[in-house]
Amino acid sequence: MLLLHAVAKKRLLAGFVLLPLLVASGRAQSDLEKxxxxxxxxxxxxxxxxxxxxxxxxxxxxxxxxxxxPETGFNIRFDIIGMVGLVSSDxxxxxxxxxxxxxFQTATIFxxxxxxxxxxxxxxxxxxxxxxxxxLFSTSIFxxxxxxxxxxxxxxxxxxxxxxxxxEISKLPKITLFGIGVRHSISQYxxxxxxxxxxxxxxxxxxxxxxxxxxxxxxxxxxSKELAILVLYGGVQLEKSTLTLTYTSTVSGxxxxxxxxxxxxxxxxxxxxNLGFLKIFADANFGAITSFSGGIGFGF
Amino acid sequence: xxxxxxxxxxxxxxxxxxxxxxxxxxxxxxxIPGLTGTFRINPGGTSFDETVTVHSSDYLDIGFEDYxxxxxxxxxxxxxxxxxxxxxxTGQVLINGQQLLSYNGPWNSFNTPQSLVTSTLITRNAAGxxxxxxAIRNKQxxxxxxxxxxxxxxxxxxxxxxxxxAQVDAxx
Numbered sequence: 001m002l003l004l005h006a007v008a009k010k011r012l013l014a015g016f017v018l019l020p021l022l023v024a025s026g027r028a029q030s031d032l033e034k035x036x037x038x039x040x041x042x043x044x045x046x047x048x049x050x051x052x053x054x055x056x057x058x059x060x061x062x063x064x065x066x067x068x069x070p071e072t073g074f075n076i077r078f079d080i081i082g083m084v085g086l087v088s089s090d091x092x093x094x095x096x097x098x099x100x101x102x103x104f105q106t107a108t109i110f111x112x113x114x115x116x117x118x119x120x121x122x123x124x125x126x127x128x129x130x131x132x133x134x135x136l137f138s139t140s141i142f143x144x145x146x147x148x149x150x151x152x153x154x155x156x157x158x159x160x161x162x163x164x165x166x167x168e169i170s171k172l173p174k175i176t177l178f179g180i181g182v183r184h185s186i187s188q189y190x191x192x193x194x195x196x197x198x199x200x201x202x203x204x205x206x207x208x209x210x211x212x213x214x215x216x217x218x219x220x221x222x223x224s225k226e227l228a229i230l231v232l233y234g235g236v237q238l239e240k241s242t243l244t245l246t247y248t249s250t251v252s253g254x255x256x257x258x259x260x261x262x263x264x265x266x267x268x269x270x271x272x273x274n275l276g277f278l279k280i281f282a283d284a285n286f287g288a289i290t291s292f293s294g295g296i297g298f299g300f
Numbered sequence: 301x302x303x304x305x306x307x308x309x310x311x312x313x314x315x316x317x318x319x320x321x322x323x324x325x326x327x328x329x330x331x332i333p334g335l336t337g338t339f340r341i342n343p344g345g346t347s348f349d350e351t352v353t354v355h356s357s358d359y360l361d362i363g364f365e366d367y368x369x370x371x372x373x374x375x376x377x378x379x380x381x382x383x384x385x386x387x388x389x390t391g392q393v394l395i396n397g398q399q400l401l402s403y404n405g406p407w408n409s410f411n412t413p414q415s416l417v418t419s420t421l422i423t424r425n426a427a428g429x430x431x432x433x434x435a436i437r438n439k440q441x442x443x444x445x446x447x448x449x450x451x452x453x454x455x456x457x458x459x460x461x462x463x464x465x466a467q468v469d470a471x472x
Contacts, residue, residue, distance in 0.1 A: 031322065031472055034363040038331050099375055099465065100417060110310035115327060119375055121417045130375045131467060164392060250331040250361055 030173075032109070033211055035133050036245065043132070044245060046094030049259055050108050051142075054085040055214045056241025057289035058260025059179070059204040060146035063160070064235040064268040065281060067224040069185040071156045077279070077299025079148040084141040085291040098130045106132030110139065119143035141282040146177055150299070156185030162204065169266070173209030183222075195223045216241030216261065233283070238265055259291040262288040276300075327469040333434060334359045335464035337393070338382075339446035343372035343456035348391075351399070356439040367441070367470040372433035376417055376465040377424065379403050381410035383458035391448020393428070393462050396435055398465070400428025407450065410460070436468055 039047055062081040095103045097118035106115035114132035122128045152158025157247050162179030181202035187193040200220040207213040222235030241261035249255045270283020282294030337352035377400070381389065387408040392402045403414070405421035416422050435442045446460055 030363075031326075031328075035328050035363070037361060037363070038329060114327065119417060127373055127426075128375055128424075129373055131329045131373060131469070132361075133329045136326055136472075137321050138323045139321040250333050298441060 002057050024295040031164065032136055033209065033247070035109075035136060036211060036247055037250055040097075040131065040249055041255045041257055043096045044249075044255065045163075045257055045259060046096055047108050047133070048243070048245060049094065050091040050110050052214070052241070052243035052259035053091070053262040053289050054087065054142040054291075055144070055206065055243060056216050056239070057085045057263045057266075057285070057287065057291045058083040058142065058293075059206060059214060060202065060218045060237065060239045060241060060263070060266075060287055061291055061293040062146070062217050062219055062285065062295070063146075063181055063183075063200060063202045063218070064222045064233065064237060064270070065188070065224070066196070066226070066231045066274075067183075067185070067222045067235075067270060068196040068226060068235055069156050069158055069188075069198055070153045071184060071185070071188055073153055075150075075158070075300055077150045077297050079150070079279070079295055080296040081148055081293055081295040083144045083146075085144075085289050087142055090243070092135065096132050100130075103131070104130075104279065107135040109136050109209050110142075111135035113136075115129070128273035140174055141146060146179070147178075152253045158183050158187040160202075174207075175209075177205075177206045186221075195225045197221070197223045211247050212245060214241060214243045226274070229274050231281075232270075233272065234267070234269045236265065236267055239263060270294075310448075322472070326472045328353075328364075328472065329467045330364055330367075330470045331359060332359050332372075332464075332466040332468055335360060335432075335442060335444065335466065336462065337444035338461045339391075339447050339448075339461050340459045341450065341454050343458075344453050345450075346453055347449045348460065349445070349448070351443050351445040354442045354444065356409075356436075359442065360436070360439065364452045364470050369405070369437050369439075369470055371469040372429065372466060373468070374429050374432065374434055374464060374466045376415055377401055377422065378413040378415050378420055378463045378465070379410055379419075380413035380461045380463075381407050381458070381462040382461060384408070384411070385450070385454055385458055387451035388447060388449050389460065391446060391460060394442075394445040394447075395428040395431045396443050397445075398431035399425040399472060400432065401425060401462075403448075407458075413463075431462070432466070433468075436466075 061083040092109050092111040096106045103116035103226030114134045114211050116129045118130045119128035139286045146162045148162050150160040160181040164177040166175040168174040183198045183200035186197040203217045205215045218237045218239030220237040224233035246256050266285045266287035268285050279297035285291045339350040341348040389407045390404045393400045401424050403422045
């Protein structure tokens with residue numbers, strides 16, 4: 001009974017944290033689908049590329065933590081992790097293709113006003129120009145949040161899972177987040193090693209409706225040092241993420257494009273507090289995308 | 301208690317740190333596809349006059365039925381001929397009764413679609429653009445009338461085709 005109560009509570013907490021994000025993004029997601037349908041296969045890449053970069057960077061964050069992984073002993077921990085990627089100014093515009101074979105600068109999804117390409121026939125006549133859509137989001141950060149359940153330890157190894165299935169509700173499309181990760185202690189093989197070391201692998205996928213899906217994976221080498229309740233940690237992660245767009249364009253029919261996230265390697269530095277059952281942690285991630293992650297954990 | 305406080309702060313942060321940041325006045329450039337008319341010429345005849353009606357549900361993406369539409373941009377019109385014929389063709393295209401364009405030239409020149417942007421054989425008329433904007437803004441059907449003459453009697457299977465490429469702004 002107590003176990004059921006605890007599980008129900010965890011589900012409630014996960015839903016509680018994710019709900020504001022999902023509801024707030026619901027309308028934007030619907031508008032995003034509408035904008036995407038107006039783009040051909042070429043221009044949609046530039047318009048959506050920043051989303052691919054930031055989704056990938058966020059999704060692959062939050063995995064480098066305290067590298068002390070005991071060889072044996074049952075352990076379970078539930079984390080709520082928030083991530084934010086910083087939107088840079090060069091992610092606000094891109095060069096789009098116009099109908100006459102030229103290029104023009106216009107807004108990405110994070111841009112401001114869409115640009116126009118004047119018609120060669122009548123350069124001053126705006127009623128004959130070709131125009132890109134305005135940016136959809138006005139923000140300097142791109143957030144993400146996920147619950148994560150971690151279970152260990154066998155031979156100095158622990159496994160983590162992220163899973164959030166949100167069914168289609170009204171205008172909100174079906175959203176599914178799934179992720180798995182494995183970390184293995186390296187320092188267990190060395191006597192009196194000054195810091196804890198671990199290696200890990202993670203895989204994440206995130207699908208929104210029928211149009212957008214993001215998949216990513218990474219390999220990490222991480223280290224940490226415990227100083228009483230303080231944990232200092234850091235690491236390096238090699239990673240890849242791919243955003244797939246599948247939709248029917250109003251100008252070019254069925255479109256299926258894949259966009260690679262720009263983050264391929266990241267360095268992480270962070271700190272946490274071990275307050276017994278409660279953990280608090282935060283870190284900075286440096287790579288092609290600068291992002292931050294942090295959160296709270298419950299467990300041992 | 302502390303756990304609830306931390307959770308509360310986290311949720312407040314998630315709901316206020318710029319997540320509900322949709323550009324409320326953003327303009328979406330909406331394509332207006334399907335504004336195409338094919339006008340057949342009866343074999344043995346020297347003139348044609350036909351009207352094609354494009355319903356609003358056919359030219360407007362279903363997601364924009366409830367949006368305010370403005371600033372129509374007709375960025376190209378392409379006129380082409382189907383079939384082989386040695387004479388000339390002269391014609392006009394009307395949108396809901398207003399002239400959108402006129403064209404004149406050798407039939408075979410139009411076998412390669414002639415673009416308003418690059419061809420000297422087509423002339424655009426602002427009245428037709430205004431009529432098109434009015435129809436699209438009010439989500440009305442668009443009647444594309446094509447009429448004209450050819451320089452001599454034609455064999456079977458000939459037609460003139462007009463394709464209008466346009467965008468309109470929809471405000472979020």
